[in-house]
Amino acid sequence: MKVSIIGTTGYGGGELFRILHHHPVFTIQSVHTTRNEIPLFEEFPHLNGITNQTLEHIDVEKIAKHSEIVFIAAPSGVSSKLVPAFFRTGVQVIDLSGDLRLIDGEEYLKWYKHEPVESSLLEKAVYGLSEWNKEKIINAELIANPGCYPTATLLGLAPVVKERLIDPDMIIIDAKSGASGAGRSVSKSLLFSEINENFRIYKVNEHQHIPEIEQQLNRWSTGISPITFNTHLLPITRGIMATIYVQLKENLHTDRLIELYKEQYLWSPFVRIRPKGNFPSVKEVAGSNFCDIGLQVDERTGRLTIVSVIDNLMKGAAGQAVQNANLMNGLNEKTGLEFVPLYP
Structure with missing residues (x-):
């Protein structure tokens, strides 16, 4: 083709x-x-x-x-x-x-x-979050490829939101991205001397990906309240880490939630769930179409911490676009995307 x-x-x-x-x-x-x-x-x-x-x-x-x-x-x-x-x-x-x-x-x-x-x-337009919208993507002619931050965030939240295991009024996302997420346009804030050895928050409570995330969360579970979502610029080229904090409705152990995530993503070849006590870093998915997710329940507070990492240019953009094109044309979604992450 x-x-x-x-x-x-x-x-x-x-x-x-x-x-x-x-x-x-x-x-x-x-x-x-x-x-x-x-x-x-x-x-x-x-x-x-x-x-x-x-x-x-x-x-x-x-x-x-x-x-x-x-x-x-x-x-x-x-x-x-x-x-x-x-x-x-x-x-x-x-x-x-x-x-x-x-x-x-x-x-x-x-x-x-x-x-x-x-x-x-x-x-x-079909929202192309590949793991959760496959049936519609397969029959689509027009795809709205998700944003990079929403991809990491939504893949991290989907299982507990769809199962209604969390308080819909308390979702906090602390997200960080490498500089390539801002594109190739010239900007003072993206100069080497501004980024190097620095860490900066930007678009505080105003990021344009907020309504995209909220829209999809409410498709999965109506009544999700406005989220708290903030973004930071990392002094690296590639990668997104979304650290997500949610309040569980009942006492659930980390082991049970890890099993839930593994079950939900059993047929999703690009989502990898880490074992208990193991959390992903952005370098471990660089250059690949993987989304790696780690989980931990704080039994003292009843809160769940979800760590979701992707390469913003791959799973957060071009990789997911090709994954969607594969699905639209009856191909295995992994076709042309089975890159081993670049490490170190």
């Missing part, structure tokens, strides 16, 4: 190229940008000698004529203008921006500060 990547100059687009270049079924037909038409290796020198493809301008009809799947890795606000045009051509569309994730256009306008996509298109 032939695929095209829109927005190939960003980290997410570059990661899509890396995965799809080795995919046994999908073949990269073309790569596109709104910038200058130059050889891709001039934008990403590490691809010199690997590809001769040139970044092309975006011609919707031409792309749709030659490709069956279009991955859109453009920024929010830009993607919303491209998705309707591609969707009308009949090609499969997987959007990696936040433009299709919120079903309420007013919520999108409030949090993203851009005009929302028309509601009829939002209703057609």
